[in-house]
Amino acid sequence: MPDVQGWRAKFGVLGPSTNTIVQPDFDLMRPVGVTNHYSRIFTPNANAVSDESSRAGTEVIASNVLDAVRSVMTSKPDYLVMGMSAVTFFDGAKGADAFVSKVESEAGIKISVGSHACAAALRAYGGVRRIAFFSPYWPTINTEVKRYFGDMGFETVRETCLRCTSWTAIAEVTPQQVRDTLRELDGDDVDAIVQVGTNLSAVREAAAAEWWLGKPVVAINTATYWHALRANGIQDKVQNLGRLLSEF
Structure with missing residues (x-):
């Protein structure tokens, strides 16, 4: 049963x-x-x-x-x-x-x-080759993220890390910070934007940003x-x- x-x-x-x-x-x-x-x-x-x-x-x-x-x-x-x-x-x-x-x-x-889920999501949208991404991490971990996306056939045009100072501080990143970061990463040279870091709340902000940016915005959760x-x-x-x- x-x-x-x-x-x-x-x-x-x-x-x-x-x-x-x-x-x-x-x-x-x-x-x-x-x-x-x-x-x-x-x-x-x-x-x-x-x-x-x-x-x-x-x-x-x-x-x-x-x-x-x-x-x-x-x-x-x-x-x-x-x-x-x-x-x-x-x-x-x-x-x-x-x-x-x-x-x-x-x-x-x-x-x-x-x-693998983010790579599958980008492929589901179709036509995505050049991306930008951001994370709550420090540069050493962003380097790993960029390497992965490169291995999967995506070119990282821009990336940024918010350098959160503890694991719980990641959950304190505000919706306004997310929106500001998305705007900074966007450009005509970017097909899609990805957010990584599961303790960073971006599900709703990514969904809304797809409307005002007019392109895929993938929140990792x-x-x-x-x-x-x-x-x-x-x-x-x-x-x-x-x-x-x-x-x-």
């Missing part, structure tokens, strides 16, 4: 324990019959005040992922969704594939991750959850959260 609330799919969601944005974002996009079951990746609220400390803090998260996988698997989910993005971009496309393989080998089920739904054959269209969920 299927789960009485998750009768279409039960998603096990992995996210850092410091992340307060990805859970409400994913729940906002959840169709009837799909349930989200969160497993916290133990994450000290590191002070990310330099390239070195930012990278070191991210590596701590990566080292704790499999413990969270083993925990959420006790709920017998049908599929996993990664609610943390930085580690899924490390070492380019081959690094993303290796991360996916490691998690899927442990879990025995498939997973959607932010890096939207892309990741969209990817998970479509991977499970769930084609429900969600309105008011951007073209990705309403059209593709």
